Each structure stands twice: as structure tokens, then as C-alpha cells.
Amino acid sequence: MSLELIELSVSRGGVALFAPLSLQVAAGDVVTVMGPSGVGKSTLLDGIGGHLAHGFSQAGRVLVQGRDVTALPAEARRIGLMFQDALLFPHLSVGDNLAFGLPAAIKGRAVRRAAVEAALAQAGLEGMYARDPATLSGGQKARAALMRALVADPLALLLDEPFSKLDAGLRSEMRRFLFGHLRARGIATLMVTHDPEDAAEAGGMVVDL
Amino acid sequence: MSRSRGAVLGIVLLGLIAPIAVGLAETARAAFGVLPALGLWEWSLEPWRMLLAQPGFGTSLRLSLVTGLGSTVISLALAVGFCAAAPGRMRWLAPFLAVPHAAMAVGLAFVLAPSGWIARALAPVMGWVQPPDVASVHDGWGLALMLGLVVKELPFLLLVMASGLSQLPVARQIAVGRAMGYGPGVAWIKLILPQLWPLIRLPVWVVLAYGLSVVDMAIILGPSNPPTLAVAVLRWFNAADVAMILPASVGALLQAGLVVGSILALWGAEGLLRVVGRWWLRRGGRGVSWAPGLHMARLGVWALMGLAAVALASLLVWSLTWRWSYPMLWPEGWSDRIWMSAVWAKALINTLILAGVTVGLSMALAVFWLEAEEGLPRAPWAEALIYLPLLMPQIGFLYGLNVVFLRAGLSGGYLAVIWAQALFVFPYVMIALSEPWRAMDARLLRVGAAVGAGRWQRLIALRLPMLLRPILTAAAIGVAVSVAQYLPTLFLGAGRIATLTTEAVTLSSGSDRRVIGVYASLQAALPFAAYGLAALIPAWWHRNRRDLRGGGV
Numbered sequence: 001m002s003l004e005l006i007e008l009s010v011s012r013g014g015v016a017l018f019a020p021l022s023l024q025v026a027a028g029d030v031v032t033v034m035g036p037s038g039v040g041k042s043t044l045l046d047g048i049g050g051h052l053a054h055g056f057s058q059a060g061r062v063l064v065q066g067r068d069v070t071a072l073p074a075e076a077r078r079i080g081l082m083f084q085d086a087l088l089f090p091h092l093s094v095g096d097n098l099a100f101g102l103p104a105a106i107k108g109r110a111v112r113r114a115a116v117e118a119a120l121a122q123a124g125l126e127g128m129y130a131r132d133p134a135t136l137s138g139g140q141k142a143r144a145a146l147m148r149a150l151v152a153d154p155l156a157l158l159l160d161e162p163f164s165k166l167d168a169g170l171r172s173e174m175r176r177f178l179f180g181h182l183r184a185r186g187i188a189t190l191m192v193t194h195d196p197e198d199a200a201e202a203g204g205m206v207v208d209l
Numbered sequence: 210m211s212r213s214r215g216a217v218l219g220i221v222l223l224g225l226i227a228p229i230a231v232g233l234a235e236t237a238r239a240a241f242g243v244l245p246a247l248g249l250w251e252w253s254l255e256p257w258r259m260l261l262a263q264p265g266f267g268t269s270l271r272l273s274l275v276t277g278l279g280s281t282v283i284s285l286a287l288a289v290g291f292c293a294a295a296p297g298r299m300r301w302l303a304p305f306l307a308v309p310h311a312a313m314a315v316g317l318a319f320v321l322a323p324s325g326w327i328a329r330a331l332a333p334v335m336g337w338v339q340p341p342d343v344a345s346v347h348d349g350w351g352l353a354l355m356l357g358l359v360v361k362e363l364p365f366l367l368l369v370m371a372s373g374l375s376q377l378p379v380a381r382q383i384a385v386g387r388a389m390g391y392g393p394g395v396a397w398i399k400l401i402l403p404q405l406w407p408l409i410r411l412p413v414w415v416v417l418a419y420g421l422s423v424v425d426m427a428i429i430l431g432p433s434n435p436p437t438l439a440v441a442v443l444r445w446f447n448a449a450d451v452a453m454i455l456p457a458s459v460g461a462l463l464q465a466g467l468v469v470g471s472i473l474a475l476w477g478a479e480g481l482l483r484v485v486g487r488w489w490l491r492r493g494g495r496g497v498s499w500a501p502g503l504h505m506a507r508l509g510v511w512a513l514m515g516l517a518a519v520a521l522a523s524l525l526v527w528s529l530t531w532r533w534s535y536p537m538l539w540p541e542g543w544s545d546r547i548w549m550s551a552v553w554a555k556a557l558i559n560t561l562i563l564a565g566v567t568v569g570l571s572m573a574l575a576v577f578w579l580e581a582e583e584g585l586p587r588a589p590w591a592e593a594l595i596y597l598p599l600l601m602p603q604i605g606f607l608y609g610l611n612v613v614f615l616r617a618g619l620s621g622g623y624l625a626v627i628w629a630q631a632l633f634v635f636p637y638v639m640i641a642l643s644e645p646w647r648a649m650d651a652r653l654l655r656v657g658a659a660v661g662a663g664r665w666q667r668l669i670a671l672r673l674p675m676l677l678r679p680i681l682t683a684a685a686i687g688v689a690v691s692v693a694q695y696l697p698t699l700f701l702g703a704g705r706i707a708t709l710t711t712e713a714v715t716l717s718s719g720s721d722r723r724v725i726g727v728y729a730s731l732q733a734a735l736p737f738a739a740y741g742l743a744a745l746i747p748a749w750w751h752r753n754r755r756d757l758r759g760g761g762v
Contacts, residue, residue: 046655049655049658049659050658051655051658051659053651054585054586055586073658073663073664074655074658074659075658075659075661075662075663075664076661078661079659080659080660081655081656081659082656083652083656085652087650087652087653087656089653089657089671089675090675090754090756090757091671091674091675091677091751091754091757093753100657100660100662100670101660101661103661132753132754132755132756133756134754134755134756135755145656148656148660149656149659149660151660152659152660152661154659154660158659
């Protein structure tokens with residue numbers, strides 16, 4: 001499961017936001033993109049994931065496991081996405097947030113329920129299927145959001161400053177949890193951050209944008 | 210994506226703008242003597258001569274200008290004073306906004322009339338045994354009409370201002386102003402009002418256009434002989450002598466011109482005030498002496514809303530009255546006779562059908578529009594067009610539109626009335642829904658796409674349920690607008706589709722107050738019920754979802 005960018009650039013109104021970027025992320029690796037705020041780190045992730053808003057145009061290619069996904073809409077790329085906010089869907093229970101992410105190919109009420117319960121258990125959220133996401137702690141929300149991304153079975157994952165809203169103690173715990181899961185599953189991950197500690201903990205290549 | 214947006218714009222243009230243009234064109238043709246239905250094919254100025262020869266035409270014109278401009282200026286001044294004196298929550302005003310104009314007018318007439326509650330309360334003091342011989346309703350100056358308009362427009366302006374104020378850092382800027390020695394009220398007027406005005410300009414124009422061309426409220430409260438221009442035009446259109454359609458068309462055009470001219474004048478006044486205001490600001494007066502004036506505005510708003518509450522209560526009291534002789538303050542006998550007779554059932558059912566279908570269609574179109582613009586630049590010109598039906602006087606194009614519908618064989622049916630009502634329901638629904646829709650955190654939808662949810666699934670499973678509260682609020686506003694429609698129902702229904710509003714207005718001229726009370730109570734109750742459901746359903750649905758209980762995402 002690898003992610004490859006070939007000469008990827010995003011421009012707005014004819015002005016390129018950053019120099020064309022080429023890089024490869026091997027399965028289970030976490031590549032970190034660093035740079036000051038406003039340089040277009042989040043826009044880069046939007047381009048890779050297929051979320052660019054109107055007014056932005058993109059050149060270059062995005063390959064997932066060797067397959068060119070550049071022309072596909074976001075929902076067909078199988079590239080997961082996590083932000084600094086957990087962004088759990090506020091109208092769904094914690095378990096249903098995960099069920100929303102679970103591929104439809106997994107059929108049967110009991111089977112799907114069991115898959116969600118298993119994912120909740122991995123995140124230390126046993127018995128919280130019916131909970132209102134608003135009642136979770138910050139760390140619990142972050143873990144639920146990761147599980148929602150993972151149950152969708154992504155081939156690659158994009159992290160947009162995933163730890164910047166967590167307090168210091170929680171941050172290192174969450175880093176271990178997140179990177180552990182990503183390595184274990186062999187998901188190619190691209191992270192943007194401006195915290196050098198994130199990059200150090202990720203242990204992969206660091207690209208300056 | 211741009212194709213679906215093209216489709217939406219096409220529907221809006223054809224469905225909303227074309228009828229207005231076509232209606233205006235038909236009216237304009239008749240105004241210059243071309244009325245094929247009467248065998249008139251020659252262009253002429255005869256209709257204009259006929260109009261000028263109408264007795265009371267000049268008075269009608271003056272009355273429209275005075276009541277329309279007067280009520281707008283008074284409500285605006287009171288609203289500004291109220292906000293400057295006591296910025297705060299305005300949700301208590303929503304019920305007064307929800308009540309249809311006609312129901313409020315009937316209630317006010319019950320309270321203000323020589324035999325109304327006020328006169329009854331004064332009777333012991335003044336020694337009145339008979340209702341005093343004062344024209345406190347239908348007065349020749351249009352004062353009762355102005356009062357009615359102010360009572361109805363004030364909550365609208367206050368709520369619009371509250372919504373605008375929520376986008377400005379009011380408290381901090383007032384604090385800065387006060388630290389420099391400005392009184393809080395003057396700091397508000399000098400610092401906040403200039404920033405607020407661009408956000409409320411269009412709603413103020415809508416209020417002005419409405420006040421200048423209102424028909425239902427003018428029939429119930431306004432002078433009757435001669436009436437305001439819009440009512441006079443309606444009478445001419447409905448006159449037994451069909452030739453009166455010619456001057457009526459001229460009057461309808463003039464009415465449109467009156468609105469356009471008044472809006473331009475207001476725009477000019479705005480420019481002038483900007484210059485004067487800057488001069489005033491630079492003088493640096495601390496304006497501490499303003500406090501009493503602002504306090505008066507606040508009292509005025511409270512008094513008017515108190516009057517509105519009494520007016521609404523009087524609807525219900527009258528509807529349940531058996532016997533209530535003058536000068537008793539309270540009915541001597543009660544009866545649910547008219548409620549039980551269910552004479553109102555047909556009108557209620559018609560009203561519910563029309564509201565259901567128009568609001569359903571308008572909501573679907575609004576959702577379609579907002580969804581189609583996702584990921585595309587906004588189209589300000591299209592958004593401005595949505596306001597057109599609210600700025601255009603109804604009497605200006607509805608007659609012409611009916612002519613076109615007649616030719617197409619559509620007039621007099623539900624379809625025509627639904628279409629005509631949707632012209633006014635859609636803009637309000639769109640205005641109410643677009644802000645919360647665009648304010649939703651787009652990253653939630655990106656997360657949805659990243660786990661594989663397609664466009665429809667994102668809309669149905671994520672966006673709509675998250676926006677349940679604003680969606681139902683917009684629908685409730687739509688119901689209130691639909692229920693209140695008088696002229697569109699009357700014209701396009703060819704008088705054959707009776708709703709609570711058309712019945713209430715028709716009955717208001719001299720019918721049994723108990724019967725009018727029932728119709729007007731029902732008319733007021735429907736929007737209340739809609740607003741109630743719009744609050745209760747999301748509260749129940751999201752009862753275990755803390756982040757959605759506050760409202761909006």
C-alpha cells in the first residue's frame with residue numbers, strides 16, 4: 001500500500017502555491033511535510049485527497065498502489081483523512097460514526113456490528129457504541145476518529161496537523177497510538193505539521209514545503 | 210457540477226423571474242391601451258387619462274407614500290433605538306414575526322376600534338356609554354394602517370438586525386468606545402450601525418416595498434374612501450366595468466414605479482447620511498444626552514409588542530365569545546359554537562394543502578440550489594434575483610401573470626396558486642437556509658468523502674440530518690409566508706380558492722367578529738404550530754446529541 005506523488009502542484013488563479021512535489025511513501029511509512037503556516041500544506045492534502053475547492057487547479061499525478069487516482073472523485077480514491085479536530089459526525093452515535101466508514105461490502109447486521117465493536121475495543125472505547133460523540137474526552141474523540149478512518153480500509157492516509165489541538169500529555173500518547181496502528185496495518189501516511197516532535201516520532205522522511 | 214447548477218438557475222429564472230417579467234409586460238401593455246381580451250389593439254394614453262380622472266387618485270397616491278415611508282422610517286428608528294439601548298436576545302420576537310399580517314391587522318382592529326378593548330378600558334373613565342364616534346380604524350390619515358405596519362415590521366427588522374449583529378464584534382467595539390467617553394447608545398450608533406447597515410439594507414428595502422404596496426392590511430386597517438393606491442388598484446381590477454382594467458393597469462405600473470422610486474430615494478438618503486454621519490463622527494461629541502431618547506425607543510418597542518400580544522389575544526377571545534356588549538371589558542357569555550360548526554374546515558384544508566406543497570417545492574429547490582453550488586463560486590447576481598419577488602409590488606405583476614395563466618388555461622386552479630405563492634415562499638426559505646448551510650464545517654463532508662461516501666450519501670446521511678434544525682426553521686418560515694399570502698391566492702385562484710387569509714380579509718369588512726376571530730386565530734395558529742414543530746422535532750431527534758442541541762453546526 002503505497003502513495004506516490006508525481007510532480008504534484010496546486011495553483012490558484014494561475015499562481016502555484018508550492019514547487020511541484022514528487023515523493024513516494026512506502027506502505028507503513030509516515031512521511032512528514034513541514035513548513036510555516038500559509039504555505040499551502042493543507043491545500044496539498046486537499047489536492048491528494050480530491051477535496052480541492054473551486055478556484056484551485058492541480059497539475060501532476062497521484063498514485064495509490066500504483067493506480068492513478070488523479071481523475072477520481074474523493075470518495076473513490078480510498079485515501080483517508082484526519083484533521084486536528086476529530087470531526088465526528090455530531091448527529092450519529094460513536095458506533096454509527098464508525099459504521100458510516102465501514103465499507104458497504106461488509107454485509108450483515110451482526111457482522112457489521114461486530115466489526116465496529118472490535119474497532120471500538122482496539123481504541124479503548126468498549127461499550128461506547130451508543131454514546132453521543134460530544135460526551136467523549138479529547139483523547140477518546142481522536143481515537144474514535146482514527147478508527148472511523150481505519151475501518152474504511154484506506155490504502156493511504158492524510159493527516160492534517162493531527163495532534164495540534166491535543167494537550168501535551170495526550171499528544172505523545174496519541175502519537176504512539178496512531179503511528180502504531182498505521183505501521184501495523186501498513187498504511188502509507190502523509191502528515192503535515194509544524195511541530196518537529198511530530199516528525200521525529202513519525203520516524204519517516206521529512207519534506208520541507 | 211456546473212451542469213446541475215445551470216439546471217437550478219434555469220428553474221429559478223423560468224419559474225420565478227419569468228412570471229414577474231411576463232406579468233409586468235402584460236400589465237404594461239394594458240396600461241397603454243392594448244387589451245386583446247376586450248378587443249383593444251391600439252396603443253394609447255387613454256388609460257392614463259382614465260386613471261387621473263378617478264376620484265381620490267391623488268389622495269390614494271399620497272396615502273401610499275405616507276403610510277409606506279412613514280411606517281418604514283418609524284420601525285427603523287425604533288429598531289435602531291432598541292438595539293442601541295438594549296442589545297440582547299431577540300428570540301421572543303419570533304411569534305410576532307410568524308403571525309400573518311392579516312391576522313395581526315384583524316386583532317389590532319379589534320383592539321383599536323371605537324368598540325374595541327382600548328375604548329372599553331377607557332369607557333368608565335371617560336363616561337362613554339356608546340362607542341365614541343372616532344375613526345380609530347380606517348382613519349383618513351392612514352394612522353391605524355401605519356401602526357399595523359410598524360407592529361409587523363418591527364419584529365422583522367429587529368430579528369434581521371440581531372442576525373447581522375451576531376456577525377460583528379459588538380461588545381468589544383462598544384467597550385473601546387465607552388473607554389473613550391462615549392455613552393453606550395451613541396457608541397452603538399456611531400460604531401456599530403455603519404457596519405450593520407450593509408447587512409440589513411436589503412431587508413429594509415423589502416420592508417419599504419411591502420409597506421408601500423400592502424393590500425390585506427390596508428383593507429383591514431387603512432382608509433377606505435379613498436384607500437391606498439394598491440387597494441384602489443385592486444378595486445379597479447375587480448370592478449364590474451371591465452374597462453376599469455385599463456386604469457387599474459396604469460395604477461399597477463405606478464405602484465411598481467412608486468416602490469422603485471422610493472428605494473432609490475432611500476439609497477440617496479443613505480449616501481447623504483453617510484456624509485452627514487462622518488461629519489458628526491469627526492466632531493467627536495460624546496452624546497451622553499442621547500440616553501433618554503434611546504430609552505424611549507426601547508419603551509416604544511415594548512409597548513408596541515404588548516399591543517400586538519393583546520391584539521392576538523383578542524382574536525381568540527372574540528372567537529369564543531357568545532355575548533359581549535359595550536362597554537364590558539370581558540365577554541358576558543362564552544361559546545365554542547363557531548369552532549364546532551367547522552365552517553372554517555374547507556379554508557383550513559386549502560391553506561394546509563397550499564402551504565404543504567409550496568413549502569415542499571421551495572425547500573427542495575433551495576436544497577438543490579445550495580447543493581449545486583458546492584465547490585463552485587457564488588453567483589451574486591443569481592442571489593440578487595431571488596430578492597426580486599420581495600421587492601416587486603405584487604399588484605404590479607400578478608394581474609398580468611393571471612392573464613398569461615388564463616391564456617394557458619391554468620388560472621383558477623391549485624397549480625397557479627401554488628406557483629404564485631412559491632414566488633414569495635422560495636426567497637424566504639432560501640434566505641433562511643443559505644447562511645447555516647454555508648456555515649457548516651466543510652471538513653465534515655471531506656471526512657465523509659474520504660471514507661467513501663458519494664455525493665448523494667453525503668447530502669442525505671450527513672448534511673441534511675446535521676442541518677435538521679435550520680432546515681425545519683426555514684420550512685416554518687415558508688409555512689408562515691404561504692399562509693399569509695393574500696393577493697397571489699386571490700388573483701391566481703380567480704377568487705375560487707378560499708384560504709384562511711382570503712376569508713379573514715373578506716370577512717373583515719363588517720362581518721360577525723366571532724367568525725372573523727375564528728379565521729384569524731387559525732391563521733395565526735398555523736405558523737405558530739409550524740415554528741413549534743421546527744423547535745420540538747430537532748430537540749427530540751437530537752435529544753442525545755449535545756453538539757446539535759444548541760442549533761446549527
